[in-house]
Amino acid sequence: MSRLTLLFWQLMVAVVALSLWQFFATVPVFGRMLLPPFFFSTPVDVASQIYKWFATGVIWKHLMITLWESVLAFVIGSVGGVLVGFWFARQPRVAAVFDPYVKMMNALPRVVLAPIFALWLGLGIWSKVALGVTLVFFIVFxxxxxxxxxxxxxxxxxxxxLGMSxxxxxxxxxxxxxLSWMFSSLHTAVGFAVVGAVVGEYLGSAAGLGYLIQQAEGVFDVGAVFAGMFVLSAFVILIDFGVTLVxxxxxxxxxxPVARD
Amino acid sequence: MADIVEPVAVALDNATVAFRVAGDRVYTAVERASLSVAHGEFVAIVGPTGCGKSTLLNVAAGLLKPAAGAVRIFDQPLNGLNRDAGYLFQADALFPWKTAIDNVAIGLEIKGAPRAMALERAQGWLTSVGLGAFGTRYPHMLSGGQRKRVGLAQVLIRDPKILLMDEPFGPLDAQTRQIMGNLLLELWTADRKAVLFVTHDLEEAIALADRVVIMSAGPGARIIGDWKVALPRPRDISEVRMEKQFHELHREIWSVLKDEVMKGYAQSSQAAEAS
Structure with a gap:
């Protein structure tokens, strides 16, 4: 398949999916709406919501907050993971002593830590950064x-x-x-940094994409929920592209490069 | 000719190497091996697969400590790593994250040489192994033969007095092996280092070396033969194989080696059946 044909079919998938969505959300079939707009919204509403966010500039503040939280979580988690991973690998005794605790902490679903972090660090960005760090750290480690x-x-x-000391x-x-192993886990680590930020925002915050989605959900604005999800996907794809370049x-x-997670 | 006593570069005296396997069982790889390599001498060790040739080389390098017996390097007992030796490994040993030229220069850099000087010398060595234009390539961008050339330059730039080579051309195809063999002889002729060259290929051993040492099949491999190769130098690897003297020597050594190869083969197939 040539690049152009491929692009065409990829676009077709989106067009067909969106058309079906729009159709079943606006045209009743056998007297019944298959996708009631109250629960499913419509592509047009979602698009206009996204447009409104960018036109008014409301979205930038939330994007910047989420980006900033993700970057901090990624950097702190990676640096910690590299240092501790390196230390443990070079000191097998230390690794053996800490082994059960590392396993225990890694076994814990990190989401349950979010309320604790919110309690300790408040509703600002640091509780989200902390959640992201706990995710990124273990992958890199x-x-x-x-x-x-x-x-x-x-x-x-x-x-x-060759005479090396x-x-x-x-x-x-x-x-x-x-470092090469750290970089091969880069995609996964960046992804988890964003997950940490968004989940943290969703569970309690005053800004960020997670907050935006949570607010929309609170007032049953399904269109804005979908709009938030689309913006979030695009945001992660952009970051991932940057990672690929690096x-x-x-x-x-x-x-x-072979990635592990 | 006046009797000049050449210093002995490597001397193994009744060296026995044993490994502990699975609890209390002890596997004796090499038993009471005695071997000496004179300064400037090219010695090849030939033996059946798995007979402990590489083990012997690791002992000479100081990477392995013999369970019994002594290792002397230039008449000094060997403690720890052999600092006079350069080691060319059978497997890929280049640093994959360094370019070819950095791989060669590292030997000087860790000795504290200024980087500019190390790079200049490295470029010189890359040129003498025929890779002058490949300095910026990473190992994975080079062919197997080219990687061996970089490995050779990496070892030689430190100017070791002893060169230990563990089937260095093993993974290469026949043509590349001959080219590498000739390159090695050419570089060796320039400043005769003591060479201990391990191979399973008897023809290669005779074509390259001054002396061919034969090891028996393991476990408990011993040195069972030692032949002088009187073929004139300089030699060309592919031409020297045509000579009558080469054939006679080959036949003579092979008659001894053949039994060991069959023994080694029988043992490894038994081991495969048992497991």
Whole structure:
């Protein structure tokens, strides 16, 4: 399939889906509305809601808040995950001692932490950042831990035979290996940073995309709920595109990055 | 000719290597192996698959400690890693996150050489292994043979007195092996280092080395033969194989090696059936 044909069919899927939605939400079939607009809204209403948000500029403030929370969660969670993952991998005894607690914390569904964070950190951005950090941290942590553990013994022996000290091995072998594993989990980690931010906003906040959706739901404005979801999807796709660009630049030496989560 | 006592670069004296496997069982890989490599001498070790050739090389490198026996490097007992040796591994050992030139330069950089100087020397070495234009490539962008060339440059830039090579050309195709063999001989002729070269290919061993050492099948592999290769140098790997002397030596060594290869083969198929 050529690029153009592919694009055509991809567009067709959207057109057909939206048309069906619009049709069944406005035209009664056998005297009954299959998609009552009260519950399902209509594509036209959703589009006009999105347009209104951008035209009035209301959306920018919420987007910026969510973006800022995601970025903070991602950066703090990644830095923590890299440092702790690296430390544990190089100190097997420390890792063995903490192992059951790490497993326990990772087993906990993070959403239940949101009320606690709201209590501790208030309704501002930091409770959302904290929720995102707990998600991002573990993904990066496990990847880096694995990456350092699985450094090829041949490459390590080669480093030693070339005369590297333990410190030089850390710098030239363990560290690049750990970072490459971190970058291969980048997409998942960024995704979870956004999830943390939005879920946190949804459960209690005064701004952000999650807040917008939650508010709309509170007044049964289904059109605005859908509008919020569309904006959120576009937002994540944009961020993911940015991540792909960064990854391409940083992982030139890798034949094919394999992600783990 | 005056008797000049050449210093012995590598001397293994009754070295025994054992591994602990599954609890209390001990697997003896190499038993009482004695071997010496003179300064500037090219010695090839040949033996059946899994006989512990690489184990012996790791002992000489200091990566493995023998359970009994002694290792002496230039008449000094070896403690820890062998700092006089460069090691060319069988598997890919380049740093995948470094470009070819950085892979070569690293050997000097970790010794504290200024980066500009290290890069300049690395470029020189890349050129002498025929990869002058490939410095900016990462290992995965190079072919298997090219990676071996980078590996060779990476080891040689440190100018080690001893070169340990573990089936370095094993994974390469026949033509590339010959080219690499000739390249190795050419570089070795320039400043004769002591070389300990492990291979399972007897022809390659005879074509390259001054001496061919044969190991028996494992476990408890021993050194069972030692032949001098009197073929004149400089040699061309593909041409030297045509010579009568080469064939006679090959036949002689093969008659000993063949039994060991069959033994090793029988053992590995038994082991496969047992498991």
């Amino acid at each position: 496990f990847n880096v831990y694995q990456g350092v553990k699985e450094v090829s013994t041949t490459v390590l022996d080669n480093g030693r035979m 333990e410190r030089q091995l850390t710098r030239h072998v363990y560290w690049p290996s750990a 990854e391409r630049r940083l992982l030139v030496w890798r034949p094919a």
